[in-house]
Amino acid sequence: MSSEDQFADRLVLEGLAITTNDDGSPNVSPMGPLVDRALTTFLLKPFTTSQTFRNVQRGSGCVFNVTDDVVLLAQTAVGALPTLPRLESTPSGKGWYLADGCRWFELQIERLDLKEPRVDIYASVADKGTLRDFFGWNRAKHAVLEAAILATRVHILPSQEIREQLDRLTIWVDKTGGRQERDAIDFLQQYFRHELPPE
């Protein structure tokens, strides 16, 4: 495949970006960078309001993690991690990856295109690792991912639309999910109950 084709076939990869906060602690956030299929280049598009952006702008390392852990995805989407997941330092010592994740990519930030409301962060892969297999396709996991995205848009989308989508997504979790997927959707439902105005 020529490099031109490679760039023409970009797609989004949903995962968790781990950066370093000002105080040295890790920040774990869901992000959906544009990638090429060979996963050699990443284009992160964080909102300027995100901690991920602030950390990268300050020069923090950034490790992108592929995981099928939907509880972690749900909790980090709304900034409500009860405890940090198990993290390992990358060999470079410049960042962390999820010890129980599937794959990780330590990103070398090449260029920031500062624009509102989302910044373009161009990155290449400095190092990477594979830890375990991805579980596989599952409608419940996909439904939690969609519900987690809804949770990050709770102050933008109409409440009625969120409720309707959540009802549909919950059916998929009930039909095809296991304990982890049900725990994740229960957690998000609680979040929506708290954040949405009463019906």
Ligand SMILES: Cc1cc2nc3c(=O)[nH]c(=O)nc-3n(C[C@H](O)[C@H](O)[C@H](O)COP(=O)(O)O)c2cc1C
């Ligand atoms: C699957 C998924 C993908 C997301 N992708 C992005 C993204 O590409 N850019 C972004 O700014 N926010 C994205 N979000 C929302 C952020 O994760 C959310 O706003 C989070 O609170 C930001 O955390 P931070 O402030 O610690 O960086 C995504 C959320 C989910 C659930």
